[in-house]
Amino acid sequence: MRKGESRKTPPRSTRSDATAPWAGRPRPPRGGTLIESLRRLTGWDDSPPLALIFDFDGTLSPIVPRPKNARLDLTLRRLLERLASRRKVSIAVVSGRSLADLRLRTGLSGAALFGNHGAEFRFPDGHESRGFARSGRESIRRAERALSQKLAGCAGLEMENKGPALSIHYRRVRRMNRAAVRREVDAVARRYAGIVETLRGKCVLELRLRGLPDKGDAVRRLLRALAPGTHPVYFGDDITDRDAFRAVRGRGWSVQVGTGRGFRSVDFTLSGPRELRRQLQQLSAFLAKRPPGGRRRVTKATAPDQEIHVESPDRGLPPPGRRTRD
Numbered sequence: 669m670r671k672g673e674s675r676k677t678p679p680r681s682t683r684s685d686a687t688a689p690w691a692g693r694p695r696p697p698r699g700g701t702l703i704e705s706l707r708r709l710t711g712w713d714d715s716p717p718l719a720l721i722f723d724f725d726g727t728l729s730p731i732v733p734r735p736k737n738a739r740l741d742l743t744l745r746r747l748l749e750r751l752a753s754r755r756k757v758s759i760a761v762v763s764g765r766s767l768a769d770l771r772l773r774t775g776l777s778g779a780a781l782f783g784n785h786g787a788e789f790r791f792p793d794g795h796e797s798r799g800f801a802r803s804g805r806e807s808i809r810r811a812e813r814a815l816s817q818k819l820a821g822c823a824g825l826e827m828e829n830k831g832p833a834l835s836i837h838y839r840r841v842r843r844m845n846r847a848a849v850r851r852e853v854d855a856v857a858r859r860y861a862g863i864v865e866t867l868r869g870k871c872v873l874e875l876r877l878r879g880l881p882d883k884g885d886a887v888r889r890l891l892r893a894l895a896p897g898t899h900p901v902y903f904g905d906d907i908t909d910r911d912a913f914r915a916v917r918g919r920g921w922s923v924q925v926g927t928g929r930g931f932r933s934v935d936f937t938l939s940g941p942r943e944l945r946r947q948l949q950q951l952s953a954f955l956a957k958r959p960p961g962g963r964r965r966v967t968k969a970t971a972p973d974q975e976i977h978v979e980s981p982d983r984g985l986p987p988p989g990r991r992t993r994d
C-alpha cells in the first residue's frame with residue numbers, strides 16, 4: 669500500500685479474481701488498493717463503463733480560506749478531460765456550489781456538472797436542468813437580508829446567495845464568534861422552517877429550500893443517464909458526500925478524500941487532493957497503454973477457427989448534440 673492511501677477491510681470475495689473478470693462487481697478485490705482495484709476493473713476488454721464522480725472543494729481542489737479563491741488547476745483539469753475522452757470513462761463533479769460557479773471554477777469540458785448538491789446540472793451535450801422553482805428564491809433572499817442584519821460586522825463571515833440556497837461560510841470567523849453565527853442561522857432557519865432546511869459542512873452552513881435533491885440524488889440522476897452496468901466511483905470529503913456514498917453502495921465504490929473526518933463505510937480512503945491526483949495520473953497512464961480502439965475479440969462458436977472483432981459500444985455520457993431524457 670502506498671503512502672497516503674489506506675483501505676478498509678473488503679468483504680470476502682465469492683469468486684476467484686485470478687480466473688474470472690470481476691469487472692462490474694461492486695466490491696474491491698481482496699487486498700487491493702484503489703489504483704490496483706481500478707486497474708483490475710478497467711483491465712479487461714469487456715470491462716464495464718466507469719463513472720468517476722467528484723466533489724469539488726476539499727476533493728478536486730484543496731480547501732482554501734476564501735471559497736471564492738478555489739480553482740481547479742490546469743494540470744488536473746487536463747488530466748480529467750483526458751480521462752473523460754477515453755472510451756467508457758465518464759467524469760462528473762457534484763458540488764454544493766451553484767452550477768454557474770462550478771462551471772467557472774472547473775472550466776471542464778466533457779464532464780457532467782451538478783450544482784447546488786444536484787438541484788441543477790449540465791451534461792456534456794449542453795442539456796441543463798434546474799430542479800427548483802424560481803419563486804423559492806425570494807424566500808432565500810429574505811433569509812439573507814435577515815441574517816445580514818443580525819450578523820453585520822461579524823469579521824470574516826461570507827454569505828453566498830446561490831439561488832435556491834444561501835451558504836454562510838465561517839472559516840475565517842474567530843472561533844469564539846462561531847457559536848453566535850450558528851445560533852443566528854438556526855434562528856432564521858426556525859423562522860422559515862416550512863420553507864428552508866439547514867445543511868452543515870466544513871465551516872459552512874447552508875439554508876436551502878426544502879425538498880431539493882441531495883448529492884445522492886445527483887449520483888442516481890447521473891447513473892440513470894449512463895449505460896446500465898456503469899461502475900461509479902465517488903470521491904468526497906464532507907458530510908454532504910455521505911448521501912452520494914450511500915447512492916453508490918452495492919453498485920460501485922466510495923472514496924473518502926482526506927482523513928479529517930471519518931466515514932465508517934467507505935471502500936477506500938486517500939490522504940487528500942494531492943494523493944487523488946496521483947492516483948488519477950496512474951489510472952490515465954494505465955488506460956493509455958491499453959490497445960487503441962478497445963476492440964474485443966470474440967470467437968464464433970460455429971466457426972472456432974475464425975475470429976471476428978466486435979467493437980464494444982461506447983457507454984460513456986452522450987456526445988455533444990444529443991439530448992438526454994430528463
Ligand SMILES: [Mg+2]
Pocket residue numbers: 723724725726727904905906
Ligand atoms: Mg467537499
